[in-house]
Amino acid sequence: MGAVGVQSIDNENNTFGSATGFALSSNGLIVTNYHVVDGATSIFIRGINGDFSKTYNAKVIITDKNNDLAILKIEDNLFSTLGNIPYNIDINPVKTGETIFVLG
Numbered sequence: 001m002g003a004v005g006v007q008s009i010d011n012e013n014n015t016f017g018s019a020t021g022f023a024l025s026s027n028g029l030i031v032t033n034y035h036v037v038d039g040a041t042s043i044f045i046r047g048i049n050g051d052f053s054k055t056y057n058a059k060v061i062i063t064d065k066n067n068d069l070a071i072l073k074i075e076d077n078l079f080s081t082l083g084n085i086p087y088n089i090d091i092n093p094v095k096t097g098e099t100i101f102v103l104g
Helices: none
Strands: 003-009 015-023 029-032 042-048 051-064 069-074
Touching: 003 029, 003 051, 042 069
Parallel strands: none
Antiparallel strands: 003 015, 003 042, 015 029, 029 069, 042 051, 051 069
């Protein structure tokens, strides 16, 4: 589990954003593009554990317009976990020869 679908809706209930998001933590933190959620009044996450039939409400935690990034948090009573995230975030400097994975 790592990738999910992100959909945003405006005040007139028109879909105006759709993108891939990536899980940051099992408790529902997702990273996606800022332009997908900019101006959204509702944000939804789909595809948790590959199940695209369920939709979960999410909210924006923080954005970075210059780098086109947004951190979302799933906030839905039906949500429990994203499960095991197959990668981790390391804030330490990379060592020579260390294996890394980069999104972008």
